[in-house]
Every structure is written in structure tokens, then in C-alpha cells.
Amino acid sequence: MFRAIKYLGPxxxxxxxxxxxxxxxxxxxSKICVVxxxxxxxxxxxxxNELLAAQFGRWLKLCFPAGGMIDISADVLNKSRRLVTAGVQAGRHFxxxxxxxxxxxxxxxxxxxxNKEQMAGVMLFDHLFHNPDRTENRKNLLIRKEQAGYKLYAIDNSHLFRRGKWNIEMLRGMTDGITLNRRRSYGVLLKYYLRPKDFYAYTQAIKEISPGELAQFVESIPEEWLPDKVERQALLEFITARCEKVGWVTDRLVDLIPDINRGTDIYQGK
Incomplete structure (x- = not known):
């Protein structure tokens, strides 16, 4: 969790x-945070959505920037006319x-x-939880030169479950479906760089998340963000059901890899 010290601007x-x-x-x-x-x-x-993604990202070691709740005090808010005028409330944000x-x-x-292999985990995550925005918005995949070389980062998980404003009916309608995404960078990765074994490692990691840990993911969501207990239960049931389908989702993604690149990889965890 972060604690805000100073507002820097939009x-x-x-x-x-x-x-x-x-x-x-x-x-x-000390960190600079996008809030x-x-x-x-x-x-x-x-x-x-963002908090759930951050939790899955830590578990799976995805190339998401470190994220979590940030507490913004009234003292910090009151020093910014912009935030006061906008009516921003003190408390927990992301x-x-x-x-x-x-x-x-x-x-x-x-x-x-x-770190292109890490994108197999990001793609699997996006397909499990219906996030089309990684390629619809090209600004959600970043690359940065670091000491070890150029590294990819995936940002912005606000459009999990296809959109931010999901409801129980929408979650239930998405439980058994998949929309395969081969747009832009995802298509290039599948065609030239990723192999079945890259996906299988993440598939196994998702299978190892226990029901209790998934429940903790949902329980950690602040009540003010999701006050409806029925929605909380529906969200838990949805992410649990989707994690149980990870082998099926993996198979659909691996099917998109050209035969010449599949090698002899065999996944034993179905």
C-alpha cells in the first residue's frame, strides 16, 4: 500500500x-504513482479491477508496474485547488x-x-478475465530501456470484464466464453516469439492459486469500492470459475501459435 505525500498534477x-x-x-x-x-x-x-489485477500480477510475476491501494489524506488534498474543486475525497484510491x-x-x-516470454502470462490473464483493452489501446503496452536491456510493461487493467462498469449479469454471461485477441502486438508475439511452454508455466501457476487465496483477493477490496455483498460473491464465483478454465483458455491460445513453432511442448496439468 502507498501513502500519498504530494499531488503532482494530472x-x-x-x-x-x-x-x-x-x-x-x-x-x-519514495515513489511517483499514477493514481x-x-x-x-x-x-x-x-x-x-485494478486491485485484482495487481494481486494476480504479483502472484504470477507479470510485467505490471507495482500497484495497490494508496491512502490520500485530507491534508494532501487540501493543498491542491484542483483536487478540492473536483471534490476528491480523502481515503483509499488505487x-x-x-x-x-x-x-x-x-x-x-x-x-x-x-522479457517477451512474460507476455504469455499477460495474454493468458487478459483472456481469462476478458480484457480487450491491451491492444485496442496501443498505449497500454510500454517498452523501456533498462540496464539489462529493453523491457516490456503492461499497464491499465481498468477494462477487465470487458469494461469498468460490470454487473452480476455481465459476469455470468462471460463465465464460459472467450474472445481471442490477435491484434497488433499480440498477433506478432503469437506468430514469431511465444511458444506453448511459455503459456504452460503461467497455466500451472494459476492452477496453484487456492480457493482461500482467491477469496482473500476479493476480501481485500475496500468496502467503499464494492459495498454490495451480492456483487462481491458474484465476483469471487466468476474469478474462481475462470481460473478453473485456465487449461481450456491456454489451449485456445496455443492453437494460435504456428505449427512450426510448437515444437514438442506438452502440457501435463490439464
């Missing part, structure tokens, strides 16, 4: 109007680490990345 991109804050981690480390406020125009379920020096991924830069 990011200027995104339907949720993200803002920049300087913050501290629980260990006292989605609970009163954003898409609603607080966007924050629910923040993730701001990445400096990034560029947008394209077919001309993708080949440079040293």
Missing part, C-alpha cells in the same frame, strides 16, 4: 483521468508506480524486448 491520458502523486511505500521508499481516484467517471469498480522513459510498443520495437 497525467493527461485515459478515460479515468489518472493523476500523479508522490508517495511512500510501507517501507518508506485512479475512486470518484473517476467510470466508477469505483475500475479500482476493483495507485501504481509511474514508469519514466517509456515508449509505446510496436512491431518495430517489440523484437528488442528481453
Amino acid at each position: 497525467v493527461g491520458l485515459g478515460a479515468t483521468s489518472p493523476q500523479l502523486f508522490r508517495a511512500e511505500t510501507i517501507d518508506g521508499e 485512479k481516484l475512486s470518484a473517476n467517471r467510470l466508477g469505483s469498480k475500475v479500482l476493483v 495507485g501504481c508506480e509511474y514508469l519514466k522513459g517509456v515508449g509505446y510498443v510496436s512491431k518495430y520495437t517489440l523484437h528488442r524486448a528481453i
